[in-house]
Amino acid sequence: MSATPEAPFWKTTPLAAMSREEWESLCDGCGRCCLHKLEDADSGRLQFTNVACRLLDLGSCRCTRYATRRRWVSDCVQLTPQTAGRFNWLPSTCAYRLLAEGGELPDWHPLVCGDPAAVHRAGVSVRGRAISERYVHDLETHIVEWPA
Template identity: 65%
Template sequence: MGAELPFWKTKTLTAMTRSEWESLCDGCGRCCLHKLRDEDTEALAWTEVACRLLDTTSCQCRDYANRRDHVPDCVKLTPKRLARIDWLPPSCAYRLVAEGKDLPDWHPLVSGDPSTVHSSGASVRGRAVSERAAGDLEDHVVDWPGEWPSEGPKG
């Protein structure tokens, strides 16, 4: 007999417990990078500039529970909101599960090791710029946050 399938293969996003939902986040920090949207074309541009609450080494929020008190426009991701969001990176587990795809091998739920998101090059570690030191966001537009992570360690 085969092993039991993991929850992300058997449950919809709306059927997941809060703990399961939260564990889907791989801790890459890409969603915590500032994005720019062209007013005329609605085109999205990624930046390498991290939210002021993102620890760019651990790629974790410094005050996740109270983040919206500090950053009022921080988006609380829910299954309903997910359907309307076009800025999640292609490797985001929430996006992958919603699209009926599997998680990558480096995802902590698959690898069993939270460091694989960093060693795979999927996280913002070593590539994000602090919001407080960045200056104009337009000077920090990059493509990599919106692309599938390349293989190989990135610090």
């Protein structure tokens, strides 16, 4: 008789009960949350750009100053278990959003497949599709459809 494998933590632990390490491991490294968004003042409609925060490493799709990012970018949003389901600008593939909405992690997620580069091969990350805000003067000329 074989033992039943234990279910992974993200299937058994509510977001609010996860350890910091578990919470942080949910990030797939796509970098899409670090892209600038524009909101229409009248309609509230969001438009996505291919312009990334200056702290995002466009190769690894990770923040270069994650631990101190709010010191460098004061309006950087910090996701919490309480807010993860409220941000409609998070990509539909975001693990935080998926789990907050009762969904499953995709097959390419590093926690599922064990490969941190799978997010890039799946075409989900910003790698090769984004530019740093350091080189952009007009966000409206960089509106794209793909991050949604």
